[in-house]
Amino acid sequence: MSNEVEILLVEDSPEDAELTIRALRRNKLANEIHVAEDGTDALDFLFCRGAYADRTFSHPPKLVLLDLHLPKVDGMEVLRALRADERTKAIPVVVLTSSFEQEDVAAGYKLGASAYVQKPVDFEGFSEAVRQIGMFWLLINQALPPGEFTASKAHGV
């Protein structure tokens, strides 16, 4: 079952996690959403180890929604680790954070975030932002097909 996860939501705030999941579900954007509450859990999930040793690299989530300020391992480190490994580097990662710090936006892009979204402070704005994220990343964006994440074939690219 954990190979069918569509969205990995990396979020340590239970309130924000609930709002996010509701907005995605209400708009029928994703059924299979896994929540990781800290950076270590996120990395274990994405690297198919620890509690998630049953997962395979060939079926990554279609999207990682990544908060930045996380316990144990922070969001920037999760992003760095993800982009450093051939098996995970093409997974779409949208930073979804309360941080308005320009340094964080710059750092996120430098580390290879696919996109960067600041969480609106109000409930409706937040839900709408999540809806737009889901609409684009789950319905419009074409993610790499399963199986293409493991091979680092010499295509000369």
Add this chain to the structure above:
Amino acid sequence: MSHEVEILLVEDSPEDAELTIRALRRNKLANEIHLAEDGVEALDFLFCRGAHADRTFSFPPKLVLLDLKLPKVSGMEVLRAIRADERTKAIPVVVLTSSKEERDLIDGYKLGVNAYAQKPVDFEQFSETVRQIGMFWMLINQAPPSGAFVASAARGA
């Protein structure tokens, strides 16, 4: 004026370009859209040279919408060049192509596209796809700030 360009649309088909621009304008998603009809012009624009020598690197477009099959220099080569230079590598690039080749999808991700969208054949769906792209990338996404375009001092980022 050309430093306020919000979207660089790289598209050799006049029909697709018109459809795209209309969809963006009708939904008030972008005013300043620059159209490059081949890969050379796209690169001249982004690298502030040739006909675009008046542009500066400090005002990149918020988004590059990139067709793949282009005259002179292909979309993949444009993407490669964008990602190879610190002054441009953080610019969000969304491939928007009629190609259904998996090879293109794979190469696009290997070269570091932010996202990849296929052009629907149907006129209304095409417009809707462009609208969704515009909604996310112009209204929800935070474009990289100028700090994202500067070579890192050894921050390990």
